[in-house]
Amino acid sequence: MDIQNIFVLTGAGISAESGLGTFRDRGGVWSRFDPMKLATPEAFAADPVLVHDFYNMRRRDAMKAEPNPAHAALARLEADLAKRGGELFLCTQNVDDLHERAGSRAVTHIHGELLRARCTACGESRPWREDLSVATSCPHCGATGGMRPDVVWFGEMPKHLVAIEDALLKADLFVAIGTSGAVYPAAGYAAQAREFGIPTLALNLEAADNAGMFARTRLGPASETVPAFVA
Ligand code: BV8
Numbered sequence: 001m002d003i004q005n006i007f008v009l010t011g012a013g014i015s016a017e018s019g020l021g022t023f024r025d026r027g028g029v030w031s032r033f034d035p036m037k038l039a040t041p042e043a044f045a046a047d048p049v050l051v052h053d054f055y056n057m058r059r060r061d062a063m064k065a066e067p068n069p070a071h072a073a074l075a076r077l078e079a080d081l082a083k084r085g086g087e088l089f090l091c092t093q094n095v096d097d098l099h100e101r102a103g104s105r106a107v108t109h110i111h112g113e114l115l116r117a118r119c120t121a122c123g124e125s126r127p128w129r130e131d132l133s134v135a136t137s138c139p140h141c142g143a144t145g146g147m148r149p150d151v152v153w154f155g156e157m158p159k160h161l162v163a164i165e166d167a168l169l170k171a172d173l174f175v176a177i178g179t180s181g182a183v184y185p186a187a188g189y190a191a192q193a194r195e196f197g198i199p200t201l202a203l204n205l206e207a208a209d210n211a212g213m214f215a216r217t218r219l220g221p222a223s224e225t226v227p228a229f230v231a
Helices: 041-046 048-064 069-083 098-102 161-169 186-195 222-230
Strands: 005-010 087-092 107-109 112-119 125-127 147-151 173-177 200-204 216-219
Touching (some): 005 069, 005 161, 005 186, 041 048, 048 112, 069 087, 069 098, 107 161, 161 186, 173 186, 200 222, 216 222
Parallel strands (some): 005 087, 087 107
Antiparallel strands (some): 112 125, 112 147
16 A cells, blocks of 8 residues: 555444444434433533433443454554554544544544543543542542543534644545434535545445545444455
């Protein structure tokens, strides 16, 4: 592969074979739980106990999960491109840390990280592995009740948008892996790449909502399609 700068966008599908549920598939997280009651700032204000229970459960699940061959292949791709003077920009919508645990060094979490907590009083964000509750105090400012998972809820501003736009502009190839193309702004990046004249590739189990935006598509489980793409 003589491509130098690759932009990879990953979604829940890449972690599905690690045992973490996707969101919009049949049986997915949002078919069992209402996102508006769990993943918005309004939901947290209305029922922080419910929201903490949901994210405590998902944090424990994420810590138990192990990276799969798709995560490992992207870590190899990052190292291979770096050796050849190129760069992998790995932008994940996932809030788990499976890319990092597979060996990826630079991971941009557009929707934040489950294993970080942020204080709504002082704004400090720090690594966090314990359950959160309304009784948790901020280790930095001491305020109680305002600690929340440092993830991006619906209606909140996604993270690292400037770095992501810069990386898209200099990419030679855009690859989306295991994402349904339903949540913006990430769902719009394939169309943006196409406008910039960047080749686009989708690796997904089934055709995504924005499938028409991709020049090429490979359907199948990420644990097979991603290692095959990287080889
Ligand atoms: C914002 C984090 C302003 C925490 C999540 C109407 C039109 C357009 C936009 C909007 C609109 N109304 C509202 C909006 C904006 C809204 C939005 O997009 N809503 C949608 C639903 C319409 N977006 C926002 O609010 C965002 N903020 O817009 O700010 C702004 C922005 C930019 C510039 C200026 C202003 C913030 C959104 C943050 C949402 N956060 N969660 C948590 O996890 O609890 S959402 C959630 O969806 C996930 O966390 C994930 O990050 C995200 C994307 O889901 P996917 O990863 O794609 O997962 P999904 O289950 O859908 O798909 C899985 C895919 O994998 C499937 O295709 C399946 O086939 C495939 N698959 C399954 N198994 C495998 C596989 N593929 C390969 N191998 C397998 N084994």
